Amino acid sequence: MSAQVPPGGFAAPKGIPEYVGPEFTTVRDTLVREADRAGYAHIELPVFEDTALYARGVGESTDVVSKEMYSFDDRGGRSVTLRPEGTAGVVRSVIEHGLDKGGLPVKLRYAGPFFRYERPQAGRFRQLQQVGVEAIGVDDPALDAEVLAVADAGFRALGLRGYRLEITSLGDATTRPQYRAELTRFLEKLDLDEPTRERARINPLRVLDDKRPEVRAQLEGAPLMVDHLSDEAAAHHAAVKRYLDDLGVAYVENPWMVRGLDYYTKTTFEFVHDGLGSQSGIGGGGRYDGLMAELGGPALPGVGFGLGVDRALLACRAEEAGHDVAGRVEVFGVPLGEAAKERLVGIVGALRRAGIRADLAYGNRGLKGAMKAADRSGARYALVLGDRDLEAGEIQLKDLADGSQSAIALDGAAAAVDRALQDG
């Protein structure tokens, strides 16, 4: 398909998607807008952090930390890592700057690139784009539900329908160790290959969402975390579901769901889309009540999500949703000859100063080529100017949608175009 050596000799690093045009930013900004509506404030964070932050925050035993990080020593000999996820950085910033000293919860949102050294695949990239929110400082199931509702609203706003929200509870520190021991005893009796046994040793929960049928069959009857919740965690879980009903957010329970990051407690969730192939998660997250303390801050709870912008975009393409492709510009200038070009350059400048998106046919193309460029620009109107019009003190305003054309006065042409656009 693609040549190994591209024209010019350079290729983008492996596994990194590049987006040209408005499609990507439209998806990202739509997701961000829903977080803004719920009062989450923007936070701009470093793209790399102290490696130890992720080792401690995300968890040494996770795949993300143990084999997928872009880590290197900087020139001062400090080990730094390109951020593989957003929550650890947000929590670090909250602790470092005492953002929890004011009113709680602290509600923050972020957007940007993250990095994981994985084998690229459909929907899986080494540089991935996420939009995320974090609500820190309050342990209230209504806040869990709000976070879920914000994500759901974002996907709905994109026009997506072919996804579902799966939720479960991972319990808390009071009962998880017992459950883990019980699950380990169950797994030890199964016939599993060596890599899977190794996984069971590192994190037995992870074996539960194995996709292979031969493994799934053996998992029938495995002990589930939702049956081993503390009274408090069970009440929290039940309350979250009630609040989701109040918010009109649909969900299904998936007690086999596991998260790959160690910090999750209680509520965890994943948005799953059916049209994406193997990498079907378009967003995920949950509660992390121990993370603040783990990273040296006050023992405050938190809840948040990360949404995959790349995957949401692929989902939009799969559903053919959200394609309001606005033109690059609204007005396109077509000059015939040098004198006309000098005059049109000024008019296009005036249009831009008036807030109208406008462009011009450069390169002294023929009339036909210039009109073709006007068509491709997506403009509503073309402004055609030649010697004949200059003499008459007029300029031709052509409606590219219906082909109609009328002459308007050259003086004040920009204002007249503005009026035409207003009238629609």
Add this chain to the structure above:
RNA sequence: GUGGGUGUAGCUCAGUUGGCAGAGCACUGGGUUGUGAUCCCAGGUGUCGCGGGUUCAAGUCCCGUCACUCACCCCA
């Protein structure tokens, strides 16, 4: 990290039992210096991914290698 598939023009691809490297789309110009989205005409010097081998002859067969891709794993 493990396994499968695929590499031919900017893009999507065809190329038969080994015999002159092609089509569509896109792009540029012209038909028409006063009109685009339609129509007609013209415009291609491609490391056939790369290296080696077999052969009179390799895009085609063999070996190696690289890249891409899908799945496992993992996750957004």
